[in-house]
Amino acid sequence: MLALSHSQTLFLSLTSLCCAGISLHLAIPNSFIPHFASNRSAALSFVSAHLLPFLPRTPIHSLSLGADPLSSDLAPFLLPALYNLQAALSHTSLTHIKVSTTLSFSHISSPFPPSSAKFHKSISEIQPLLDFLSLNGAPLFVNLYPFSLYLDDPTIPLGFALFREEPFSYRSDPITGIRYRNLFDAMVDAFGCAMVKAGQDSIPIAVAETGWPTQGANSDAKAEASLRNAGFYNKGLLRSMREKGRRKVKVEEAYIFSLFDENMRPGPEMVSHWGWLYPNMTMKYDLDFFASGACRLRRGAFWSFSIVGLLLVVAVAVAVVVLNG
Numbered sequence: 001m002l003a004l005s006h007s008q009t010l011f012l013s014l015t016s017l018c019c020a021g022i023s024l025h026l027a028i029p030n031s032f033i034p035h036f037a038s039n040r041s042a043a044l045s046f047v048s049a050h051l052l053p054f055l056p057r058t059p060i061h062s063l064s065l066g067a068d069p070l071s072s073d074l075a076p077f078l079l080p081a082l083y084n085l086q087a088a089l090s091h092t093s094l095t096h097i098k099v100s101t102t103l104s105f106s107h108i109s110s111p112f113p114p115s116s117a118k119f120h121k122s123i124s125e126i127q128p129l130l131d132f133l134s135l136n137g138a139p140l141f142v143n144l145y146p147f148s149l150y151l152d153d154p155t156i157p158l159g160f161a162l163f164r165e166e167p168f169s170y171r172s173d174p175i176t177g178i179r180y181r182n183l184f185d186a187m188v189d190a191f192g193c194a195m196v197k198a199g200q201d202s203i204p205i206a207v208a209e210t211g212w213p214t215q216g217a218n219s220d221a222k223a224e225a226s227l228r229n230a231g232f233y234n235k236g237l238l239r240s241m242r243e244k245g246r247r248k249v250k251v252e253e254a255y256i257f258s259l260f261d262e263n264m265r266p267g268p269e270m271v272s273h274w275g276w277l278y279p280n281m282t283m284k285y286d287l288d289f290f291a292s293g294a295c296r297l298r299r300g301a302f303w304s305f306s307i308v309g310l311l312l313v314v315a316v317a318v319a320v321v322v323l324n325g
């Protein structure tokens with residue numbers, strides 16, 4: 001009974017998250033990009049209306065402007081919009097909030113082995129964005145869905161996509177010598193290599209969305225989308241974040257999509273089965289965020305914790321969904 005795809009629930013959700021000690025990453029919908037780009041006061045009024053009322057009680061540590069705007073006709077507006085949003089944050093003394101955008105994996109061409117990866121777009125198109133991130137010390141947010149890649153590529157073994165470490169389940173990169181034991185690490189490094197080729201080797205990567213569905217919508221994905229596999233995937237992800245994976249590129253933070261099933265979300269049936277919790281907030285499968293003492297609670301919150309300098313906030317998936325609505 002949770003319909004979170006409505007802008008009014010943004011207010012309710014941020015209000016209810018207030019004081020819970022949860023640090024938020026917020027996603028701003030694509031529709032704001034042209035306004036921010038053409039009008040600096042639109043960015044300023046967004047900050048005043050949507051961020052200032054909740055600060056400092058609800059810490060917000062990053063903003064992602066747009067969901068893959070570079071793949072749409074909004075691409076020319078992205079940079080001016082980012083600069084105006086950054087200026088609005090400077091104006092309100094909120095420069096500790098990092099401004100970024102989120103890219104999907106479809107921007108990467110020839111991702112395997114990761115050392116061969118590069119951006120589809122020309123360097124002159126991608127460089128201004130990377131320069132902006134580098135200038136402001138912001139990470140690049142990426143959506144990584146090994147599930148989709150696995151469905152599209154029959155040569156990828158299921159165990160490799162699911163973090164199931166099996167003796168002969170690895171892919172080596174002949175250039176770097178890295179032996180990848182899971183698809184997630186290979187996808188992260190593909191983004192890292194593409195950024196190096198575009199001239200930036202110090203921009204951190206943050207994973208805005210990753211996860212595995214528990215129920216499929218069509219006959220193809222029926223078997224793979226299951227409670228068991230979602231459990232394998234998300235447990236493997238937590239382990240990989242704790243152990244830093246066997247990848248070259250550091251992942252600053254990762255957000256699991258999603259905290260709970262959205263049974264009233266429009267669109268294909270499968271999008272409503274990515275949750276860790278049922279809509280009634282009972283757990284669908286066991287996931288121990290605090291295993292082996294590597295995670296610790298931040299400020300007593302239930303689902304905000306840091307893992308050796310890494311912040312992994314599941315609750316944020318909720319906020320992301322809300323703002324995307």
Ligand SMILES: *[C@@H]1O[C@H](CO)[C@@H](O)[C@H](O)[C@H]1NC(C)=O
Nearest residue numbers: 038039040041042043045046
């Ligand atoms: C710029 O944005 C402000 C705040 O949203 C709005 O009041 C104003 O009308 C906008 N100006 C233009 C030229 O669109």
Ligand SMILES: *[C@@H]1O[C@H](CO)[C@@H](O)[C@H](O)[C@H]1NC(C)=O
Nearest residue numbers: 277278279280281282283284
């Ligand atoms: C929550 O929902 C799930 C799935 O619909 C159901 O199996 C479970 O029994 C429910 N739990 C409670 C406590 O209502």
